[in-house]
Amino acid sequence: MAATRLITIRLLASGMWLLSMASLVAWFLCSQALDSFVERCMRLGSRLAGAGT
Amino acid sequence: MTVDLLSLILLACTAGAGSGLLSRRLAETGGFSRLERNLARATLWAGWMIAAVLLAATAALLTGLPLVRPVGAAAASIIGWLAVRIRRLGWQGRPKPVDISAPRPDRSRRRLPAAFRFLVVGPVLLLHVFLACEAMTRPPAGFDGLHFHLPLVVRWVRDGQLSMVEGVWQFSLPGNGEVWMLLIAWLGVERLIELSMLPIGGLAGLLVFGIARELSASRPAALLAAVLALAGPMTAMQCYSSYVDCFGAAFILAGVYWTIRMHRGPAGATHMTACALPAGTAVGLAIGTKPSFVLWAGLVVVAMAAALVGRARREAAGGAPAARRQMACAVLAFTLAAGACCFYWPLRAAFHTGWPLYPIQLRVAGGTLGSGLPAERIVSDLGRQGWWSVCYPWVEWKRAGHQPARGEYAADNGLGPAFAAFAVPGALYLLLRRRLLRRPGDLATDRTVLGLMGAGGVLFVEACFSYGRYAMPLWMLALAACGPMLDMLVRLRPRSTLALACPAVVLSSAMMTLAPAVDLAGRLRDGDLGRSRFYGLPPIIERLEPGAVVLNLGDSTANYPLYGQRWTNRVIETPLAAHLGLKPPLTAAQIGAHGIDYVYIRDPSGPPFADDVAWEIAWDDRQDPARPPTTRPTVVYRLLRAGPGAPAGTGGMP
Numbered sequence: 152m153a154a155t156r157l158i159t160i161r162l163l164a165s166g167m168w169l170l171s172m173a174s175l176v177a178w179f180l181c182s183q184a185l186d187s188f189v190e191r192c193m194r195l196g197s198r199l200a201g202a203g204t
Numbered sequence: 205m206t207v208d209l210l211s212l213i214l215l216a217c218t219a220g221a222g223s224g225l226l227s228r229r230l231a232e233t234g235g236f237s238r239l240e241r242n243l244a245r246a247t248l249w250a251g252w253m254i255a256a257v258l259l260a261a262t263a264a265l266l267t268g269l270p271l272v273r274p275v276g277a278a279a280a281s282i283i284g285w286l287a288v289r290i291r292r293l294g295w296q297g298r299p300k301p302v303d304i305s306a307p308r309p310d311r312s313r314r315r316l317p318a319a320f321r322f323l324v325v326g327p328v329l330l331l332h333v334f335l336a337c338e339a340m341t342r343p344p345a346g347f348d349g350l351h352f353h354l355p356l357v358v359r360w361v362r363d364g365q366l367s368m369v370e371g372v373w374q375f376s377l378p379g380n381g382e383v384w385m386l387l388i389a390w391l392g393v394e395r396l397i398e399l400s401m402l403p404i405g406g407l408a409g410l411l412v413f414g415i416a417r418e419l420s421a422s423r424p425a426a427l428l429a430a431v432l433a434l435a436g437p438m439t440a441m442q443c444y445s446s447y448v449d450c451f452g453a454a455f456i457l458a459g460v461y462w463t464i465r466m467h468r469g470p471a472g473a474t475h476m477t478a479c480a481l482p483a484g485t486a487v488g489l490a491i492g493t494k495p496s497f498v499l500w501a502g503l504v505v506v507a508m509a510a511a512l513v514g515r516a517r518r519e520a521a522g523g524a525p526a527a528r529r530q531m532a533c534a535v536l537a538f539t540l541a542a543g544a545c546c547f548y549w550p551l552r553a554a555f556h557t558g559w560p561l562y563p564i565q566l567r568v569a570g571g572t573l574g575s576g577l578p579a580e581r582i583v584s585d586l587g588r589q590g591w592w593s594v595c596y597p598w599v600e601w602k603r604a605g606h607q608p609a610r611g612e613y614a615a616d617n618g619l620g621p622a623f624a625a626f627a628v629p630g631a632l633y634l635l636l637r638r639r640l641l642r643r644p645g646d647l648a649t650d651r652t653v654l655g656l657m658g659a660g661g662v663l664f665v666e667a668c669f670s671y672g673r674y675a676m677p678l679w680m681l682a683l684a685a686c687g688p689m690l691d692m693l694v695r696l697r698p699r700s701t702l703a704l705a706c707p708a709v710v711l712s713s714a715m716m717t718l719a720p721a722v723d724l725a726g727r728l729r730d731g732d733l734g735r736s737r738f739y740g741l742p743p744i745i746e747r748l749e750p751g752a753v754v755l756n757l758g759d760s761t762a763n764y765p766l767y768g769q770r771w772t773n774r775v776i777e778t779p780l781a782a783h784l785g786l787k788p789p790l791t792a793a794q795i796g797a798h799g800i801d802y803v804y805i806r807d808p809s810g811p812p813f814a815d816d817v818a819w820e821i822a823w824d825d826r827q828d829p830a831r832p833p834t835t836r837p838t839v840v841y842r843l844l845r846a847g848p849g850a851p852a853g854t855g856g857m858p
Contacts, residue, residue: 156641163633163640164696167689170629171704174598178624181598184613185621188715195722 208390211274215256215387218281222288223248226481234478235469243414244482246407247458250384251485251545254492256281257383258548261366265548265555270364274390316424317698323706324428328435331713332443336402338720339444341727343735343769344398346615347761349446352779354397354764357382357389358771366548370556371783373563373582378549380492381448394735394769398444401451405443408454409434411461412680416687418464418649419634425691428705432626433683435709437618437716438672445615452493452500453676458486459504460656460681466511467648476515476534483508484538488545495564496674499667503659507652508538514648583669598624613716616673620712623679625704630686631657637688653685739765740835742823745804748773753799755786758806758838766804776800788812795843803841811841818844 179185227245230236236244260276263269316325344354352374359375360366366383369375388400412433416426434440442450462483469475487504490497512531519527550560557575565576613620634650660678668674693701727733736743741762748754750772756762763777776786776798786794790803791814802822805812813819823840825831 159640160692161696163636164692167629167633168693168697168700168704170632171625171693174628175621175625175704175708177598178621181595182621182624184618184715185711188718191718195718 208274208392211278212387212390215253215274215278215281218278218285219249219252219256222281222285223252225288230478230481234475236478239410239414239417240465243407243410243458243461244478246410247455247482247486247489250404250407250455251489251541252281252284253277253387254380254383254489255544256284257366257386258492258545261548262551264365265552272360272364272366274387314422314424316427317694317702319698319702320424320428320694320705323702324709325431327706327710327713328431328440331440331717332434334717335440335444335720336399338724339398340395341724341733342738343394344446344764345738346445346447348616349398350762350764351760352763352777353382353385353446353448355767355775355777357385357397358764358767360386361389361771366552368552368556369780369783370562371577372779373577374779376553376563377494378492378546379448379494380489380546381451381494384448384451385446392770394771398446401445401447402443404451404454405434405439408439408450408457408680411454411457412684414461415457415464415653415681415684416690418461418468418646419653419685419687420646421687421691422694425694426687428690428694429683429687432622432686432705432709433680435620435622435712436679436683437613437620437712438615438676439680440716441613441615441618442676447615447673448493449616449673449676452490452497453680455486455490455493456497456500456504456677457680457684459483459490459501460507460653460677462486463504463508463511464646464649464652466508466515467646467652469515476512476530477537480508480512480534480538481541484541485545487538488542491542492546492549496668499663500660500677503656503663507656511648511652613719618715619672619679620715621708622705622712623683625708626686626690627679627682630689631682633689633692634685653681657681657685735765735769740832740838741765742825742838742840744823744840745773748802752801754802754804755781755790755798755800756804757781757786757788757812758804762804762806789814790817792816801843803843804838805841806836806838808837808839813841820844 223245226248227236227241230244231241234240257272257277257280259280261272263276264271315321344350356375356379360382366379384404385397385400388397409430413426413430416429417423421429434443439450462479466476466479466483469479483504487501487508490504491501512534516527516531519530553562554560556562559574559576561574561576563577563582564574565578566573567579631654634654638647638650657678660675660681664675664678672679690701727737730737735741736746739762745754745766746768748768751774752772753774753776754766755776756766756778758778760778763775766775767773776784781787784798786798790800790812794800795817803812803819811819819841821839822842823838826837826839831837
């Protein structure tokens, strides 16, 4: 009984972690906020590089 | 200024002493832990401060005198403190020690692992330090704040009354959040106003921690949930803005906390009143913040009623005497506390318009009730979002923001990756854990939180137009509900959980800081931290003669900046101008009737005056090569007082 419970807890923990991971990956893939952030970082980087040269 | 400062200190001290007395008494009768006592004290302190101002404002409303100075509020606070003090003298000794027989959260002092402290808590701490420093280098910002929250605060400071403007809904709404800002605004230092929301953000974080603990999460997991909540862009940025959503949401969360706290407590039912008093204070503060919080407060009241009834039934079944009387006491305490923190707003509305809910109009059976404004007028700029709203925040669509072209997060938008990663699995775990694990924990607490989240989801889609900002209580509650799942993950999979939480929090913090950091770097590079540059305003606005009346025909975001740093200008803001019918071409009669001295306008296509008006140009940067290309051309017209033979249109246009 205790072993079954332990396995259940571990399975649940793994499942919840996988679900959280999937949620985060979904956000990476779908979020427009991330796109615009990356775009802005690249623009800033090129501006700084231009100022450096 | 000295008198104001002293009376503000007096107000804060008496409110602190009074709330301290009350919270100690509540802790004794309710069997509160240190966290609970501190949460009660913080809520009661905020409620006391607001209630003191509202009491002074009521005197001002009824007498017509400008009594709402810090002096008046301090006097009201002292009266309240004396009342509590006298009441305390009447208590016969300390109450009996309580028997804490109900299940309590895990009391272990286990700390969050060091890696989490450095890689998750550290970035969020740095983020808040940066945002606080950045907020002090600039004047207040944020669309709604500049549009109407801050102009309202300036009007109140100047009028000495919490006045309203009939016909302009922005200046007629309840304003506990603005009263909170008013407490700092009385000091006259505009760069401190936005920092007034920082303690409210801290309280919200503490409440997320407390709710997670009530859901039987360990201390480290509850701390992690609170950190994730404070790493959310909307929450973090509202701690340093003049928006009031975080203010209302924090107190809705406080109402939820005290509601679920009511399920757990010592036998004898005396703690019901101890929980009901801070709950009522919190709900009253939230109701008085803005009308959308009335709906959220309604949910809390329903949950509170269910908790009270359930508790009273259990007490009665257990043979506890006077359970009914205790329940009546709790209801009375809740109602009185809630009323004290929001009674002024319906009173003011009824006093001026005869309809206590003004500017809200009720529609019943096809007819309208009351003299409020049509709902379409109030929410005209809110369009219902589409199906994607239920996918928020995974799409982070940004269409709700006012600057869709700029991708950064803002105070009115964004939940961020940390929420996306943990909120839904956390709710799912809360739903499943009892069935799968037969875990101990209070079933009623789980049900209350899940029920509130479900009902909050319906409110978000149906009543909040799916705008994330209006559903802040739901987002914070969802992160608090992650606590039990985080507890399991931190215990069983610490490294892989860190691998999830760290990038989510770091990315969220980086996305929040990028735009303010770039703006700040630009201002530092130019060596100009002044408000004219920040707002893109003509410098002459700061140099107008005191009392000059400026009509804003430009952007709504110029409403507050046009007051000037020392608030010496008088401004006819865009909503008021629209209500008064002040639009081009302005006639001499209109200008004379409102005493307009200057007209501020952006992108002018010509002078906005009729032929009978004499004017000259006070500022025109259309041809100025020094004007930044991102700033739209601005013209300020000075009106020439009509005298005998004064020529009309003397300025002419180039």
